[in-house]
Amino acid sequence: MSARVPREPRKLPPGRHGIPADEVAGDQRGRILAAVVSCVGESGYAKATVEDFIGRAGVSRKTFYQHFANREAAFLAAYDEVAERVTSAAQKAYSAQDDLVASARAALECTLRELAADPDAAVLGIVEVFAAGPKALERRSEILGRLTDLMTEQTKDLPESAPGPNFTAEVVVGAVLEVLYNRVRRGEARQLPELLPDLLYCAIAPFVGHDRAAEERTAQLHQSARS
Template structure:
């Protein structure tokens, strides 16, 4: 079984980030206007998703009602149900929107992630990833802390997202080991899964007791995990 196909355009995800960062929501005109129906729907979607992310992060998924979301987003219940069948669907879309933002930031793109990845620049790379997450603290908290309690479809999407992250990370991690510890066998996919799972758990534990805005402080612990699994014998 796979989670339902949900596509969040980068432009919509960017509006969500703007709203979460304190930007003013776009006011939709009440009378005749030049906006297409799709433009209006995307703006409404972004407002609903941003409102849901904040509420899920503040009060938890189970304690957030559709009425709470519509009130925060400034839309009617009719508009909500024209776009989403359930609160769970909003969570799934919010979850994907966060993933789009991370992807658009280039943290998984070898061509745009900055300086060449070396044992010495690992900390810089980890900090960049964590700073991307810290830009929208509510989204990060929802992404890591609320997904496990949000129902089976959300947990399924969470597992798929982790596998997507693993698949994206495997080539770079293998090349990294081959360059700095060529005597070791190639990293297995399972070893990469263990590493990603360890990093996710470190982030989850940190968020339980700290503000997401301070996530960059966790970078040294993530670097230690990478070194221990990928280049365990390397000494600079």
């Protein structure tokens, strides 16, 4: 995704405005997706309706169905936008570093910051994806796979842990997401950056050992206290 789902959808001027049809369609789609994020973030997927989406987006029912076949399709499109934004930012931060510790620190910091900046998107992408059916869960599995492969690539030259780097990376990614799920579900999305020192320790300890991981946690705690 190249841009954040707009949080305050703008409305095109009424009547004949001379704006190209593809720009109008893009604006409508963006407003609907922003409405999906906010409605699902506030009420949950089970309670959010197409009527909620079109009311929040300021579009007609006809316009909604020109873009999406149903409520599930709109949710999946919004999930794809949110997941791609957060995952791509994390991958970029991770790959910009030279070693596992720096990579994990950068990716975690980026992810926590992105989610904290948009709590509704955090709810949709971390919590409500479980309520949206098998297609949504397939998309979530794809994201986990991307993150696991990324961490495995960075750990391939480290001394191999007993279960192997791929399995260990899978466990780490799954555990981090479970922690995020619990915090977001409790309404603590904006406090997620505070978890960085502890999450960093847990993410790197299986690969670099307790001593190095503890040093990094302490350094991160000191940095957080100064900022």
